[in-house]
Amino acid sequence: MLSQRIADLAGSPVRAMLATAQRPEVISFAGGLPAPDSFADLDLPAPPLEVLQYGPTEGEPALRARIAQDLAELGLDAPATRILILSGSQQGIDLAAKLFVDRGTRVAVEAPAYLAALQVFRFFGAALRSLDRADPGAAWIGEARPALAYVTPTFQNPSGHCWTTDERNALARACDAADVALFEDDPYRDLAYDACERGPICARLTRASWIYQGSFSKTVAPGLRIGFLAASADLFPHLVNLKQAADLHTNRLGQWYALRYLDDPNRAQRLSGLVNRYRRRRDLFAASMDRHLGGLADWEVPAGGLFFWATLKSGADTDELLQRARQRNVLFTPGEHFFAEKPDPSASMRLNFSHADEDSAERGLAILGELIRETAV
Amino acid sequence: MLSQRIADLAGSPVRAMLATAQRPEVISFAGGLPAPDSFADLDLPAPPLEVLQYGPTEGEPALRARIAQDLAELGLDAPATRILILSGSQQGIDLAAKLFVDRGTRVAVEAPAYLAALQVFRFFGAALRSLDRADPGAAWIGEARPALAYVTPTFQNPSGHCWTTDERNALARACDAADVALFEDDPYRDLAYDACERGPICARLTRASWIYQGSFSKTVAPGLRIGFLAASADLFPHLVNLKQAADLHTNRLGQWYALRYLDDPNRAQRLSGLVNRYRRRRDLFAASMDRHLGGLADWEVPAGGLFFWATLKSGADTDELLQRARQRNVLFTPGEHFFAEKPDPSASMRLNFSHADEDSAERGLAILGELIRETAV
Numbered sequence: 001m002l003s004q005r006i007a008d009l010a011g012s013p014v015r016a017m018l019a020t021a022q023r024p025e026v027i028s029f030a031g032g033l034p035a036p037d038s039f040a041d042l043d044l045p046a047p048p049l050e051v052l053q054y055g056p057t058e059g060e061p062a063l064r065a066r067i068a069q070d071l072a073e074l075g076l077d078a079p080a081t082r083i084l085i086l087s088g089s090q091q092g093i094d095l096a097a098k099l100f101v102d103r104g105t106r107v108a109v110e111a112p113a114y115l116a117a118l119q120v121f122r123f124f125g126a127a128l129r130s131l132d133r134a135d136p137g138a139a140w141i142g143e144a145r146p147a148l149a150y151v152t153p154t155f156q157n158p159s160g161h162c163w164t165t166d167e168r169n170a171l172a173r174a175c176d177a178a179d180v181a182l183f184e185d186d187p188y189r190d191l192a193y194d195a196c197e198r199g200p201i202c203a204r205l206t207r208a209s210w211i212y213q214g215s216f217s218k219t220v221a222p223g224l225r226i227g228f229l230a231a232s233a234d235l236f237p238h239l240v241n242l243k244q245a246a247d248l249h250t251n252r253l254g255q256w257y258a259l260r261y262l263d264d265p266n267r268a269q270r271l272s273g274l275v276n277r278y279r280r281r282r283d284l285f286a287a288s289m290d291r292h293l294g295g296l297a298d299w300e301v302p303a304g305g306l307f308f309w310a311t312l313k314s315g316a317d318t319d320e321l322l323q324r325a326r327q328r329n330v331l332f333t334p335g336e337h338f339f340a341e342k343p344d345p346s347a348s349m350r351l352n353f354s355h356a357d358e359d360s361a362e363r364g365l366a367i368l369g370e371l372i373r374e375t376a377v
Numbered sequence: 378m379l380s381q382r383i384a385d386l387a388g389s390p391v392r393a394m395l396a397t398a399q400r401p402e403v404i405s406f407a408g409g410l411p412a413p414d415s416f417a418d419l420d421l422p423a424p425p426l427e428v429l430q431y432g433p434t435e436g437e438p439a440l441r442a443r444i445a446q447d448l449a450e451l452g453l454d455a456p457a458t459r460i461l462i463l464s465g466s467q468q469g470i471d472l473a474a475k476l477f478v479d480r481g482t483r484v485a486v487e488a489p490a491y492l493a494a495l496q497v498f499r500f501f502g503a504a505l506r507s508l509d510r511a512d513p514g515a516a517w518i519g520e521a522r523p524a525l526a527y528v529t530p531t532f533q534n535p536s537g538h539c540w541t542t543d544e545r546n547a548l549a550r551a552c553d554a555a556d557v558a559l560f561e562d563d564p565y566r567d568l569a570y571d572a573c574e575r576g577p578i579c580a581r582l583t584r585a586s587w588i589y590q591g592s593f594s595k596t597v598a599p600g601l602r603i604g605f606l607a608a609s610a611d612l613f614p615h616l617v618n619l620k621q622a623a624d625l626h627t628n629r630l631g632q633w634y635a636l637r638y639l640d641d642p643n644r645a646q647r648l649s650g651l652v653n654r655y656r657r658r659r660d661l662f663a664a665s666m667d668r669h670l671g672g673l674a675d676w677e678v679p680a681g682g683l684f685f686w687a688t689l690k691s692g693a694d695t696d697e698l699l700q701r702a703r704q705r706n707v708l709f710t711p712g713e714h715f716f717a718e719k720p721d722p723s724a725s726m727r728l729n730f731s732h733a734d735e736d737s738a739e740r741g742l743a744i745l746g747e748l749i750r751e752t753a754v
Contacts, residue, residue, distance in 0.1 A: 053413065053416070091624045246471050251464070251603075
């Protein structure tokens with residue numbers, strides 16, 4: 001009686017875990033929640049009554065214009081008329097999947113990739129293919145001929161990786177050559193702790209269709225549920241129609257606050273304060289990782305974003321580790337959920353460093369170290 | 378390269394028209410916008426900072442509990458644990474379609490039916506069947522065996538019809554007997570100007586699965602984008618997973634305001650003030666209709682909701698009428714968009730009476746009368 005595709009939709013393991021994560025005794029490295037203190041310098045003044053009426057599907061004109069200015073600085077061909085305000089950037093994934101994916105449509109994704117994107121593409125019946133970032137010239141894309149390639153090139157969730165200039169250029173050339181549409185998800189770009197290439201891949205395309213999306217959840221506040229996308233002229237009108245069918249338009253309260261933060265003369269200063277706080281937290285987390293997981297796991301210190309991606313040297317299953325960690329009130333996200341072609345079990349795990357405070361992080365990582373050593377014995 | 382289903386998604390004619398409707402010289406009976414003065418007694422105080430963080434997919438616990446109280450009074454078996462807060466009730470249609478509709482799945486709808494629901498069901502590939510409300514015992518449902526029946530029994534958009542007790546009981550019995558899931562959309566129930574049966578059909582089911590949804594767009598403010606659904610226990614967990622994949626959770630600002638309005642000790646008084654204003658507007662509109670369309674069209678005065686549904690006696694095409702009305706700066710929605718099995722052209726039209734003020738309505742209807750007479754000659 002239910003749709004075929006509903007069989008493909010399991011509840012997200014992360015959502016289930018986040019419910020537990022609310023308990024105060026739990027130290028959570030799962031999820032990707034901003035630090036509570038990152039909101040400390042935000043205020044929420046009373047919004048104007050005009051936001052009560054229905055608004056345009058595309059979003060508030062002033063907000064679209066403001067975002068277009070920012071995107072022009074990144075080299076994207078994205079005028080205000082091709083900006084669509086989203087109810088958070090998760091919605092962009094739903095719209096893109098509706099636009100491209102029939103049962104059996106090939107979609108290329110990273111390995112690992114953002115788990116909630118995998119979930120949505122699978123739900124619409126996509127045949128997921130893992131793309132090989134290291135393949136020189138991205139030759140794989142001409143062979144696999146996906147309809148769509150979905151990537152998070154800057155401080156990726158979960159790996160933390162930031163694509164090099166060469167990797168970015170290669171993917172752009174390959175998409176142009178094979179006429180593969182590119183969907184670039186860029187929610188972490190402003191959380192940059194070390195210098196690295198961040199120029200959008202979409203800005204390097206000359207021919208292929210594209211969707212570029214961003215979020216205010218990481219730099220302003222996720223509770224507003226405000227994201228945006230820009231798209232090439234052939235795709236944009238479809239995305240507006242899909243948005244209208246999905247929820248008519250994005251809530252106008254959040255749009256009003258988002259514009260206010262973007263227009264704030266202290267915006268740059270606020271952001272650099274946030275980046276400094278998160279950089280310090282990353283560094284403390286890295287030191288705790290060294291103390292407690294050194295010799296037990298491999299990882300790279302991420303140049304930005306919110307996550308460490310660590311792989312157990314023993315090759316042990318991190319899902320099994322999570323079962324034991326849970327009993328000690330420590331949570332993280334096992335690696336297996338991030339792979340399109342599941343290496344089930346996975347020895348990798350994603351550790352969020354933005355939410356738990358310094359002391360909790362130290363205690364949580366110490367517990368993980370203990371538990372990993374237990375298995376190794 | 379795009380999905381098959383995108384071919385089925387035309388832009389909504391209403392959305393295109395609403396863009397024109399923003400011009401001040403235009404008198405719009407299209408759309409279904411609340412009267413601007415209906416917001417006059419609302420305020421938007423500064424919300425608390427806690428709404429900035431991510432929230433639960435299901436929605437704010439306090440809001441869910443408050444809605445559950447209201448639904449219990451309607452006789453629905455809908456505890457707080459089976460309430461899902463939506464980003465407006467349009468989203469409920471998207472989620473229900475995802476849950477039930479594969480290409481070719483039969484979905485029963487009214488004739489006429491809410492156009493944006495037809496659009497979404499079609500987009501997911503539904504084979505739409507018009508249900509016959511007048512069929513005693515709703516025998517058609519046992520024959521057509523749809524997977525889902527979608528109805529707006531109370532002050533329907535566009536017809537304004539309110540199902541009788543017998544009609545409601547018959548549909549409930551037929552769904553139970555044939556095990557057809559019922560999706561009851563109930564955004565207008567509080568806009569009741571005359572006494573009539575409003576008890577939910579879902580409350581009469583004993584066996585069939587169901588989704589019941591409501592909205593705060595008509596009685597509070599659409600710009601908040603807050604709606605909700607309740608569902609039978611077999612469907613609810615799927616709907617939560619679908620909601621998470623669609624946009625993680627509904628914006629918390631709007632949820633905070635919605636709860637505040639529901640908890641307002643003056644809530645009942647506010648609502649009755651709104652109903653009185655709209656009743657007066659309906660009555661004035663009905664008088665204008667008599668003056669200008671009397672003898673030219675047939676209609677019933679709706680007992681609630683926001684729309685008159687009028688059918689030209691001449692049988693002339695209302696889409697053609699709209700082309701001429703547009704040049705005189707008058708808009709309405711032609712009937713053809715509201716039918717699953719299109720009687721294209723249609724002699725019917727939907728006229729919204731909540732948005733235009735009294736003088737504009739009088740002028741607009743006078744122009745429509747003139748234009749209809751022109752064709753008749």
